[in-house]
Amino acid sequence: MTLQTANGILNPKGKGIMAYQYTTWTPDLETGHPVIDGQHRQWIAAVNELFDAHKNGRGRKEVERTMAFLIEYTNKHFNDEEGLQQKYGYAEHPAHKQIHADFKKKARELAGELYRSGPTEENINNVCVTIGRWVVNHIKTADLTMAAYIRSKVAQQPLALQKRTYPRL
Ligand SMILES: [Fe+2]
Ligand SMILES: [Fe+2]
Secondary structure (H helix, E strand, O other), rough: OOOOOOEEEEEEOOOOEEOOOOOOOOOHHHOOHHHHHHHHHHHHHHHHHHHHHHHHHHHHHHHHHHHHHHHHHHHHHHHHHHHHHHHOOOOOHHHHHHHHHHHHHHHHHEEEEEEEEOOOHHHHHHHHHHHHHHHHHHHHHHHHHHHHHHHHHHHHHOOHHHHOOOOOO
16 A cells, blocks of 8 residues: 655655655756757656656556656657757767767666556656756756857857747747
């Protein structure tokens, strides 16, 4: 039996309460690029949605659907980001792309584990915390540097072009 508490769930294996460690978006994650920032917020929301799907007892199918969306959104975001890097001739593009590729593999492994073993508290926490921490760390390191580069490139363009290539969401 699993006991629900205000802070999380009581681990049925007697390991105490496993709090849901939600990933929170904080202002220091803001890259200044409206498209990238919008996607990062959505990405973090997708991680937390997985917690909620489990916490609210929506069932295995729904948890799997939420996990699949998270993987799909991760791929979409990486593709869009890599496209911007190429467009603006970012020298770090190959290295950044490799970091994305390594994480895509890791995320697929986590999803596979979740599908195989089912949505247990341990599995959900493992997936959400591993992905959440990676996302925050990646934004703070690789993405902030990349966005600063893109901003500098866009700033060199004529104003009319800046408005077109740097859309406000
Ligand atoms: Fe990103
Ligand atoms: Fe990235």
